[in-house]
Ligand SMILES: Cc1cc2nc3c(=O)[nH]c(=O)nc-3n(C[C@H](O)[C@H](O)[C@H](O)COP(=O)(O)O)c2cc1C
């Protein structure tokens with residue numbers, strides 16, 4: 001028999017939900033995975049950076065999630081994750097993508113977690129509404145996805161309680177190629193009431209605080225956070241090229257993709 005506090009640590013371990021999630025889908029998935037493991041969840045939303053280094057304790061568990069951007073971990077997320085120390089704690093590695101392909105994202109995030117001192121114990125790729133082409137995978141993650149996320153969290157920990165570690169099967173090789181850049185114009189329309197929320201929440205400060213109708217195309221990473229966060233529905237991707245790409249993308253990504261998880265036996 002274990003003393004009470006140790007037995008509680010095993011049954012209800014401290015879990016850190018760590019995510020970069022501009023349009024808030026990754027947040028939903030990571031929080032669902034964490035809630036499948038424990039009631040004791042600490043949230044670390046790193047979308048707008050981290051104030052100071054975070055140290056995870058070796059007996060704690062982290063669920064680390066990012067969206068796929070051009071099949072990769074977003075560059076900003078890579079940068080912010082350097083502020084987190086795993087200290088030998090177990091990590092559940094998660095990516096969320098817009099029903100097209102996550103390519104190297106999981107593999108790359110697994111490497112990053114390892115480099116930060118975590119022991120990656122499982123990984124999962126989940127589908128969510130595409131934040132640029134918003135008709136694709138609309139309504140996801142849905143109840144089925146979130147149920148799977150909770151189950152995935154629970155199973156990851158059950159399988160690895162005795163011996164942490166082990167190699168999960170990875171989908172792709174970590175590529176040494178530059179992160180793809182997406183150049184899109186986000187415009188503000190006449191519904192804007194100048195509340196300033198978009199400027200405050202933009203992860204790269206691309207929106208002018210004094211005039212939210214001005215967005216720096218050079219700085220914008222097309223993450224769609226301002227579109228998601230504007231209560232007046234005043235911001236949208238615009239332009240002929242965007243509309244042509246959107247039609248093509250919607251036509252070729254209609255088929256529902258399912259959650260993929262990798263848990264070592
Ligand atoms: C810049 C950018 C690039 C993206 N690239 C991909 C991609 O390569 N494959 C894909 O299926 N979805 C892609 N997506 C869609 C996102 O991965 C998806 O919408 C995700 O749910 C966004 O997470 P968030 O809501 O936490 O921000 C991309 C989205 C953005 C903004």
Ligand code: SF4
Nearest residue numbers: 192193195196198230
């Ligand atoms: S959040 Fe919307 S309403 Fe507020 S300043 Fe930005 S665009 Fe305008």
Ligand code: SF4
Nearest residue numbers: 202220221223224226
């Ligand atoms: S302006 Fe660009 S980078 Fe900033 S929140 Fe909007 S889409 Fe994201």
